[in-house]
Amino acid sequence: MRGGSHMPKFCFSNMRDEQLKLLWTARIDYRNHSGVKLHDHSDFHQLLVVLEGSGTIRIGDQVSVLSAMRYYLLSERVPHEFLFETEGITLDYKFGIQNEQIKHWLLSQAPTGELPQGCLESLKRTFQLSQRYKQKQQDILPLAIDSLFKSTLLQLFMNGTDLHAGGSAIHQDRSFEMADYVHQHYTEPLSLTYIADHFRFHPHHVIYLFRKHTGVTPGQYIQQVRLERAKELLEFTRLSVTEIAEQLTWTLPYFSRLFRAKVGAAPAAYRETIRSAVGHDLILSDDFANTWRIEDTDG
Numbered sequence: 001m002r003g004g005s006h007m008p009k010f011c012f013s014n015m016r017d018e019q020l021k022l023l024w025t026a027r028i029d030y031r032n033h034s035g036v037k038l039h040d041h042s043d044f045h046q047l048l049v050v051l052e053g054s055g056t057i058r059i060g061d062q063v064s065v066l067s068a069m070r071y072y073l074l075s076e077r078v079p080h081e082f083l084f085e086t087e088g089i090t091l092d093y094k095f096g097i098q099n100e101q102i103k104h105w106l107l108s109q110a111p112t113g114e115l116p117q118g119c120l121e122s123l124k125r126t127f128q129l130s131q132r133y134k135q136k137q138q139d140i141l142p143l144a145i146d147s148l149f150k151s152t153l154l155q156l157f158m159n160g161t162d163l164h165a166g167g168s169a170i171h172q173d174r175s176f177e178m179a180d181y182v183h184q185h186y187t188e189p190l191s192l193t194y195i196a197d198h199f200r201f202h203p204h205h206v207i208y209l210f211r212k213h214t215g216v217t218p219g220q221y222i223q224q225v226r227l228e229r230a231k232e233l234l235e236f237t238r239l240s241v242t243e244i245a246e247q248l249t250w251t252l253p254y255f256s257r258l259f260r261a262k263v264g265a266a267p268a269a270y271r272e273t274i275r276s277a278v279g280h281d282l283i284l285s286d287d288f289a290n291t292w293r294i295e296d297t298d299g
Contacts, residue, residue, distance in 0.1 A: 015139070016285075017146035019099040020153070023288040025130045027236075027278050028090050034296045035083035044096045044288075045106070046074040047153070049115065049123055051236055053088025057081070059111045069120075071156060073111045089236065091127055094290070095149065109157045122152040124236065130282040142284050176213040178206065179221065186225050189249050192218045227262055230255070234271040241267045 023044055030053060038058070048071065055066040059073075059080045066072075066082050074080045097103040126149045133141040178195060188194075195218055196203040210218045226248045233244045244267070245255035259267045281290050 015143045017143060017150060019102055020095060020097050020150045021146055021285065022093060022095045022126070022130075022142075022149045023283070023285045024094040024290050025127055025282045025284075026092050026280060026290075027127065028092055029278055030084040030088035030090070031296065032087055033083070033085065036081055037295055038079055038081040040079045041074070041076050041094075043076060044094050045076050047093040047095070047123075048072040048074060048082075049091040049093075049120070051089040051091065052238065053084045053086050053090075055082060055084040055086070055088070057083075057112075062111070064112060069115050070112060071115050071119075073106070073109065075107055075111070078111075087238070089238070091123055091236075093123070093126070093149065094288070096285075106153070106157070113156075116156070119152055119156045122148060122155070124232070126152065127282070130284060131277055133284065134282050145284060176209070178209060178218075179214055182218075182222055182225050186222065186229060187247055187249065190222050223258070226250070227259065230259060230267070231263070231270070234267055235274045241271075 035055065050066060050068050050070055050072070052068050053066070054068065057064055057066040057072060057080070060078050066084065066088075072082075097106065126145055129141060129145050129148070132138075133145065178199060181195065181198070182190060192203050192206060196206045199206070201209075207217055210216065210221055214221050216224070230244055230248060233239050233247070234241075239247070241255070242252050245252045248255065250258070256266055259265075259270070263270060265273070283290065
């Protein structure tokens with residue numbers, strides 16, 4: 001009789017970070033003159049990330065300007081309120097801290113600051129992973145989300161020190177200056193000749209370097225960078241599809257055909273799918289219930 005051994009089946013459903021746990025996240029859009037009235041949180045912290053809009057915010061006794069591309073840390077038991085004077089787009093994160101040393105360290109930091117680009121990319125990635133978890137509850141995802149969010153917080157309060165390079169689906173050798181140039185200048189009419197002239201290399205050598213460092217040609221790499229940026233603009237801004245095409249130096253028909261071919265949906269349809277999640281809770285902990293407090297102040 002032949003016997004066999006069975007590997008134990010691991011269950012990750014209860015695996016969460018032991019120091020910090022993301023409880024909830026959402027993208028929330030605000031109308032003119034809307035916001036959140038004065039309140040506090042008794043047992044969790046909140047990170048408010050403003051992508052668009054302006055207004056005022058009060059954190060404790062401090063009143064400051066609410067503006068785009070800034071973060072606001074709303075610690076537990078600290079009263080806070082804010083009001084958008086113009087239309088706003090935010091990413092919102094509520095999290096618990098189990099480690100007292102991390103909690104004390106976080107409370108010692110300034111409650112607001114400019115948002116480094118690397119941190120913004122990681123926070124968007126955290127939100128996207130949370131969306132994926134809601135759609136398909138893969139057991140290991142909450143732990144991955146906790147880890148990414150925790151490292152992003154550390155990066156944020158260490159003046160943007162890059163603790164985890166990446167986040168983009170594009171392969172990039174950060175020592176490869178030409179690829180970095182594409183990321184910095186994708187809104188310009190880039191081409192093989194343009195890059196070769198800028199770096200004073202023969203075009204054939206530029207192709208060789210791109211294949212060596214990225215695995216694709218310069219033209220393919222430029223296209224990938226612009227498509228990644230297009231998806232981000234569709235997801236997190238109010239720019240029209242035409243405006244996005246213009247920013248990427250593409251005509252609208254070309255942008256629409258390319259996006260559909262590479263992503264599988266037209267730009268407008270892709271945006272509609274993403275925006276269906278706006279204002280909806282993405283809850284990552286069974287024992288957490290979010291209470292909405294958004295109110296309009298006019299009329």
